Each structure stands twice: as C-alpha cells, then as structure tokens.
Amino acid sequence: MRYFEDIxxxxxxxxxxxxxxxxxxxxxxxxxxxxxFHLDSDQARQSxxxxxxxxxxxxxxxxxxxxxxxxxxxxxMTGASGMRNxxxxxxxxxxxxxxxxxxxxxxxxxxxxxxxxxxxxxxETTGQDGVLVMSATVDYLVGxxxxx
Numbered sequence: 001m002r003y004f005e006d007i008x009x010x011x012x013x014x015x016x017x018x019x020x021x022x023x024x025x026x027x028x029x030x031x032x033x034x035x036x037f038h039l040d041s042d043q044a045r046q047s048x049x050x051x052x053x054x055x056x057x058x059x060x061x062x063x064x065x066x067x068x069x070x071x072x073x074x075x076x077m078t079g080a081s082g083m084r085n086x087x088x089x090x091x092x093x094x095x096x097x098x099x100x101x102x103x104x105x106x107x108x109x110x111x112x113x114x115x116x117x118x119x120x121x122x123x124e125t126t127g128q129d130g131v132l133v134m135s136a137t138v139d140y141l142v143g144x145x146x147x148x
Contacts, residue, residue, distance in 0.1 A: 002075045003145035004117040009104050015070035016099035017128070018062055020054055025094050028058040053091035059098070059134050060086065063125045066100045067138075076143030078116050086136040090127070097128040105137070116141045 029038040033055035036043035044052045092098070101124045108118040119142045125134040 004076070004107070004110070004119065004142040005145050007075065007104055007107065007119050007142060009106055011102075011104040013071045013102040014099065015066050015102060017097035018066050018099075020058070020062060020092065020094065020096050020098060022052065022094045025052070025054045025058060028061075029055050033057050049091050052094060054094060054096070056088040056134070059088065059092050059125060060136070062098055063100050063123055063134060063136070066098065066125075067102055067121075067123060070100075071102055072140065075140075076116075076145075078141045078143055081118060081139045081141055083136055083138045086134070088134050089132045092127055092133050098125055098133070100125050110144060116143045118142075 026039065029035070035055075037047040037049055037053060038044075038055050039052075041052055044050070103122045103124075104119060105122050106120040108120075110117045119140045121138050121140060123134075123136045123138060124132055127133050
C-alpha cells in the first residue's frame with residue numbers, strides 16, 4: 001500500500017493496455033451516448049468521422065478504470081476532488097486498445113484535521129497506434145500513512 005508520503009512529483013506510470021471492442025462501444029453508447037455516429041454505421045460514414053467511433057465518455061470511463069486498476073488501487077486513495085482540462089484529441093476507432101500514462105505533477109499536503117492530501121496527476125490516453133486520444137488533469141485524494 002502506498003500512502004500520500006510515498007508518492008513523488010515526477011513519477012510516471014505506464015498502464016494498460018485495455019481492449020475496447022465494437023460490441024463494448026455499442027453497449028456503452030446504447031445506454032449513455034446515443035449519438036448516431038456511435039451507433040449507426042451508415043450515419044457514421046456520413047459524419048465527419050467516416051466510421052463508427054467510441055464515445056469520448058467511454059474513453060474517459062476506460063481511462064479512469066485503467067488508472068484505478070493499475071495505480072490508484074495500490075494506494076490509499078479515498079476519491080478525487082476534481083478533473084480539469086479534459087480534451088479528446090482524436091476519435092477512438094474500433095476495435096482498439098487504450099493505454100494511459102499517468103504523471104504525478106504535484107502534491108498538496110493535508111489541511112488541518114484531514115487525513116489525506118491531494119495528488120495532482122496528468123492522464124494521457126493513447127490508442128493502439130500510440131497516438132494521443134485523450135488527456136486530463138485529476139486531483140486524487142490520497143490518505144496519509146497511519147501513525148504507529
């Protein structure tokens with residue numbers, strides 16, 4: 001288990017890959033993002049994308065899952081207090097595999113009476129071709145090491 005004190009700015013974690021299939025994308029979009037270029041091949045071909053693409057929300061969700069499974073689950077993370085600068089740089093074509101580079105940018109110590117600090121990370125998600133598809137900055141709440 002890693003605690004707030006164990007994490008240092010400048011750390012880089014390369015996580016993944018995680019597959020995303022056409023069926024995965026269709027299931028997600030049927031429930032959460034019913035735009036035609038995510039669900040209908042004919043309409044997708046007529047769109048600016050020219051083919052079915054994954055939802056940006058699905059990409060964001062998979063990115064969060066990859067980060068939790070590969071990095072945050074090994075820490076004393078208690079949640080996140082914010083996400084900013086979310087950008088979708090390129091559409092995710094299907095099928096694909098996503099990887100995430102997590103860079104620890106900064107740390108803010110616990111406020112008085114709190115048992116966690118803030119670890120600010122830059123997330124950069126790439127597709128199987130290594131091209132950046134999404135990026136975001138997240139403030140994770142990470143618990144202090146218990147006093148012994």
